[in-house]
Amino acid sequence: MEDVAAVQRESAVVFAKASEEPGTLFVQACHSLEEGALGDADLAAARLRATAPGRPEVAVLSALIAQRRQKPERNWQDAFLRAWNDAGRPNLRESSLLPAEEPSDDGETSVGLAWARAKKADTRLVAALAEGALEEEQQRWLAANLMDVTDPVLLRAAFEYFRGDALLPGVRAEALAVLRPRLQQLADAAPQEMQTPLLLLLAQSSPDAPVTTGELQELERIASLSDYRATPLVRMHAEAEWLLQSVGVARPQASAFSAVVSELALTGPHLLSKRAGVTGDKLSAAERERLGRALWAIGERVAEESTLVEHMVGLRLMKQGAEMLKEPERLTQVTAAIQEGQQMIGVAPALQVARWPIPSLQQAWLAATLENEWAHLRAFVAPLKHGE
Structure with a gap:
């Protein structure tokens, strides 16, 4: 029994450490955001800001959580656009926090x-x-x-x-x-x-x-x-x-x-x-x-x-x-x-939208692309007017 207890204690330590890994925290925050658990998303984002300070992905994520809290009825694509603008329009191409894109088939x-x-x-x-x-x-x-x-x-x-x-x-x-x-x-x-x-x-x-x-x-x-x-x-x-x-x-x-x-x-x-x-x-x-x-x-x-x-x-x-x-x-x-x-x-x-683990965002992005990709992407190029 002592061996079992030791293994359990070791596993708990490993899990706790893993949960503090920036990549894990980022996914946790995104999952909470998808589920509407904004308090949990805020907690994960706060821990991210402490463990991975200054990261642009975290700035976009925090702004997205704020957008969902302010106007939960807003389209996910529009909320993401505003969050990206609020975060200073960072380039996330080289992000190590965003998980790798899943293969198209399995x-x-x-x-x-x-x-x-x-x-x-x-x-x-x-x-x-x-x-x-x-x-x-x-x-x-x-x-x-x-x-x-x-x-x-x-x-x-x-x-x-x-x-x-x-x-x-x-x-x-x-x-x-x-x-x-x-x-x-x-x-x-x-x-x-x-x-x-x-x-x-x-x-x-x-x-x-x-x-x-x-x-x-x-x-x-x-x-x-x-x-x-x-x-x-x-x-x-x-x-x-x-x-x-x-x-x-x-x-x-x-x-x-x-x-x-x-x-x-x-x-x-x-x-x-x-x-x-x-x-x-x-x-x-x-x-x-x-x-x-x-x-x-x-x-x-x-x-x-x-x-x-x-x-x-x-x-x-x-x-x-x-x-x-x-x-x-x-x-x-x-x-x-x-x-x-x-x-x-x-x-x-x-x-890097395809790498954000938020299914609702993925769905909204695809819908906007199919409806009118030119107008959809143009919104990300044009600066938002004050008050929009």
């Missing part, structure tokens, strides 16, 4: 195993988009079953996926031969959407090829269309999440977001930008002006979309258009917007 619930569980082509396609690589047999199966994929978003994503260099050339050719006429049907069925016709026009071209006079006429037609992408990002994510959840993927929200990024289908704008950049004097002065106006108009539609990457791709097309048109006011306007976007690109790494 063992029996990984995205990779979703392939074995899935029976339908759309589910397997989403799993491939989320994870990236497919083995030879999987590539062949997916290429042979593309007729079963009906969602327009997934068809565009499949077209881009099977253009990838990592796929077997024979499989790639087989898949694209099936997908191209189906994409043409999509374009015919949605005559005001730019995304599909732009992809069809440019996907088989070399990025080093100048824009031709014939292509210019089609680009002008595409530039007159009203929308770039018709399907809201929230819906794209919800559908991908449902498919992955149906086959037991762990943390399907994160995997679904990876799939949705692949579903954005930005090959068309990317190729247009590359090819416009090498066109030079291959077109007449009048044709270059027409191309500049098409670039600006298409870029405007792309930049109206909600994601940061789409916004930046669109702005760069607009910049090329303004340069071709030699219109300094437009160029000044779009250059300032690009600079603002570049600031936004650095926000997420500075905040």
Whole structure:
């Protein structure tokens, strides 16, 4: 019995010491904050300030606790924004207190195993988009079953996926031969959407090829269309999440977001930008002006979309258009917007939100990203006004 008692005393000492470790205290405070136990969160934060003085993560945490106490009804993302501002907008990229980000899958619930569980082509396609690589047999199966994929978003994503260099050339050719006429049907069925016709026009071209006079006429037609992408990002994510959840993927929200990024289908704008950049004097002065106006108009539609990457791709097309048109006011306007976007690109790494062990914050961040990532991140770049 004495040995047992000694072990218990030793364990108690070890636990007490561990509970004073800054990393442990930080997680404890975050868990208490998530549960609404603000008193416990305050105690852990106070111990943190004593054991890890001057740490920026602790300053943000303390400010976040204060925000939750002052206005518990406030959205977590908004509370975090205000806490980060109150703490002096620190860069947490090198934080040793924030726990390491958890892997996106684990063992029996990984995205990779979703392939074995899935029976339908759309589910397997989403799993491939989320994870990236497919083995030879999987590539062949997916290429042979593309007729079963009906969602327009997934068809565009499949077209881009099977253009990838990592796929077997024979499989790639087989898949694209099936997908191209189906994409043409999509374009015919949605005559005001730019995304599909732009992809069809440019996907088989070399990025080093100048824009031709014939292509210019089609680009002008595409530039007159009203929308770039018709399907809201929230819906794209919800559908991908449902498919992955149906086959037991762990943390399907994160995997679904990876799939949705692949579903954005930005090959068309990317190729247009590359090819416009090498066109030079291959077109007449009048044709270059027409191309500049098409670039600006298409870029405007792309930049109206909600994601940061789409916004930046669109702005760069607009910049090329303004340069071709030699219109300094437009160029000044779009250059300032690009600079603002570049600031936004650095926000997420500075905040390290994915490493904060607060599920409610994670949920709010994802929801804000899906709703309008540009507006969401812009709030972290712009200074808060007094009284906000």
